[in-house]
Amino acid sequence: MSPLKRQLLIFTVILAAVMELIDTSIVNVALSYMSGNLGSTLEDTSWVITSYAIANVIIIPITSFLTTKLGRRNYYIGSIILFTICSLMCGQASNLWVLVLFRFLQGLGGGALLSVSQAVVFELFPKEKQGVASALFGIGVFIGPTIGPTLGGIITEDISWPWIFYINIPIGIAAAVSCYYLLTEPPIKTEAKSIDWTGIALLAIGVSTLQTVLERGETEDWFETNYIIWFTVIAIVALTAFVLWELKVPHPVVNLRVLKSKTLSIAAILTFVTGIGMFTSVFLTPVIAQRLLGFTPSQTGLLLLPGAILAIVGLMISGKLLQNGVPAVAIIAVGFLCFIYFNWRMAQITLESPASEITYTLIFRALGLAFLTVPLTALAISSLAAKDVPQGAALNNMMRQLGGSFGISLINTYSFQRTASHRTDLLTHITEGNALVTARLNGYVANFQKHGIGLLDAKAKAMKLLDMGVVKQSTLMSYLDSYMLIGLLFVLALPLLLFVLKAKKPVPGVIISDH
Structure with missing residues (x-):
């Protein structure tokens, strides 16, 4: 491949990954507009976010199998096309539940864009420049969710909310065409293992029914409603069966056996809590800013911009500290303290709080994420054998998505009760x-x-x-009570770091994205 084609392919796959990640947060500032336009409550509209996260949870563990079975080129281009078509359909949705359906399908398409993009970037760099590949992909990936709210706010206010989905269409078409001509199969092909369809089905049923119970339980008066009772039973049975099955099957979709590692187990819990803080904060803040403080969508998006810029610097600093031998546990502790301080400050705001106060507070959220993203994955895989690193990283990343989807449901229910x-x-x-x-x-x-x-x-x-x-x-x-609750979760989880103080150094060159 010529240098020009190589650079073009690197740019294409990073752009595709950024596009997927932008969609994890771009809708947050448009939720109020969506609920008003589609005639739905804010609680129901939050399914636009959680359906995408649930789809990611389902598809990410089987991405490796699908890549091997269908061929990396076919699967990647197909995923881009699915993501692009569903973006169009999301913008065309005439009611909330049609939108939620296509957001779920969009999440299935987006699941491949991150992990495959990362593999392609690393493949295109020689071994001695893997550090450059890590930094390039890491910064590109981190930009996505941080600029999403700002971009979404400007588009929602200046045009209309469907355009937060329509902007994916030209990018998706360009990425698909570019990959059609430039992307090839990996130099080393692996044999496709049998896929654990039972595990996937149990995971999908268990997560989706539990999510429904958490989302709708308060509105439906919990166990006074028959379908809530049935969904609770199904969720318990499906998730229990999922755990037992995954421990038994030779090639599980999620290798729970790696949780024998105390370090990975604790890292997974910390990552779950981080997912709760990451997703709920970017859900709550735009709602408060627009519905209660009277900010416009673009003003709301701009609240997050200074923190996003500083977070990129923080991400590079945390990576440098890891390379210089600073323990991941120490960096994670700083990240948790930043999140605790962020939630405490947000719990003090009033209806007269100026934008500058919220912007300043959001900086600590962004720095918290910067100091948690890479170190948590480094901690998770630090005690694993080389053969278990991919499964350990995938499990850890899945916990972040689960934390995010469950966190939004938890906060919706809790804030409803507290109101x-x-x-x-x-x-x-x-x-x-x-x-x-x-x-x-x-x-x-x-x-x-x-x-x-x-x-x-x-x-x-x-x-x-x-x-x-x-x-x-x-x-x-x-909502202030909700911030205090999230902050309390971080406080309760922080002492877990004491049990992994002697964790091994991370595996060199392994950088896992924010998924």
Whole structure:
């Protein structure tokens, strides 16, 4: 391959990976617009995010098999085409559940774009320049989810939310055409092992039913609804059967045997918690900014931009520290402390908090991710034999996606409960004998009367306006409670690092992406 073709192929596969990763976060700032346009609640609209994550959880473990069975070139180009077509259909969706369906299919297509892209980049660099390949791919991959909200905000406000999906179409077509002419099969072919379809089915059934219970349980009054009871039973049975089956089958889709490594098990738990923090924070922050603080989508996206820029610097620093022999445990501890501080500060904001305060706080979230992304994977594989490294890394990355999808469901349910609780508490203080309430109502009534509204109508509108204020305040308080809950999870998980203080140094040259 000529140098020009080689550079073009590197650019193409990194662009495809960035496109896939942008779609993990680009929808977050458009959720309010989507729910209004499609006539759905915010809780239901969050399925647009979780369906994509669930699809990734299902497809990532079998990417290696599909690459070998179908041929890397065919599978990769096919995945790009599926991702592109589903992007078009997402933009065309006329109701929420059609959108959720195509987001799921889009996630199946996107599952290959990251791992195969990474393999191609490493293959195109000689062994002595693998460090350059790691840095190039790492920075490219990290840019995707960090610029997603900013890009999504600008597109949603200046054009319309379907265009956050339409922008994938020209990129996808260009990537597919480029790979058709440039991408070849790997120099060393491996024999395709039999695929664990039973394991895949049990994982898909277990995750999807559990996700549904977490998402819909609060709305459906939990076990007062028959399908919630059945889905709970199915989830327990399917996930239990999945674990037993994967420990028995010769070629499992997820090799749970590697969890015999204490280091990997603890790293997987920490990665799960990181996934919760990563996904829920980028879900909650745009909702608060737009629905409660009155920010536009583009302003919301720009809140995350300074942190994104600093995070790229932080990512390079964490990589350099690992190369210089700094223990992964120490870097992870710093990342966890950044996330704890971020959640604590977010739990202190008010309806009058300026954008600068939130932007400053989000920097600690971004730095937390920068100090966790690579070190957590390095820790996960540090005690594994070379033959188990791919399975260990894949399992660890899957835990991040599971943490993200479950985290959003958890926060939706928890914030719903806390909103009702805070509303009840606030209403107990709104009485005729409360001088502040009386003064506020009289002010509203006087203002409405100034605009020609009769006394009775003015009083009715004043009560409605006061109730809206209670709803807004109770909603904010519930979200602040959610940040505190996430921060508490990080605090509880942090001591686990004490059990892996003597972890071995990471395997040289192994850099696993944010998936």
